Amino acid sequence: MLTRRSSLIIANCLVDIDRLGEIIQEAKKLAWEYKMLTGKPLGITGEVAEYEAARQLNLQLCDARQAGHDATQKGLAGEKKIQIKGRCVTSKKSGQRVPSIKLTHDWDSVMLVLLDDNFEPIKILEAERSAVEQVLTKPGSKSRNERGSMSISQFNFIARQVWPKEG
Helix, strand or coil: CCCCCCEEEECCEEEEHHHHHHHHHHHHHHHHHHHHHHCCCCCCHHHHHHHHHHHHHCCEECCCCCCCCCEEEEECCEEEEEEEEEEECCCCCCCCECCCCCCCCCCCEEEEEEECCCCCEEEEEEEEHHHHHHHHCCCCCHHHHHHCCCEHHHHHHHCEEEECCCC
C-alpha cells in the first residue's frame, strides 16, 4: 500500500503506516469473507474508519476507548477533538443511520467515514458540534434524543465533505 507518509501517530506512539495498512487490508479481506460465509458483519467498520480518516486527513488517533473523541487534529485555532464514525453503505440499503453520538462527552466535531462493501473509503464528511447538537436535541424523535442517532442523509445535510476534497 503506497501512502503519502511513512508513519502515523496513534496514542502518542509512532506507527509504521505501511505495516498498519497491510494489517487493515488483511482484516478487510477477512471481514468480507466472514460476511459472505455467515451473512453477518465481523464488526471492524469502526477501526477501519478511524484508520482511513487518520491516513487521509493526517489525524492523530487517541488511545482505544477514549471517552468522547477518537482523534485530534492540530490547526491554527488549536487542537480539535474529533469523534470518528464509520458506516458501510450499499446501494441495496436505504435509510442507514450514523452510529450513536454522545453529547455528554468532550468533542468538537464528528467525522463520518462512508465505506463500500469492501471497506474501502468512499468519502469522509465532517459536522461541527453545534450542528450535530441541533439535530440530536430537536424534539420529537426518541432515536435522536435518547440514542444520539440520525440518518446518513441528515448528517450529510449538516456536514461538509473533507475527503476526497471537492473540486
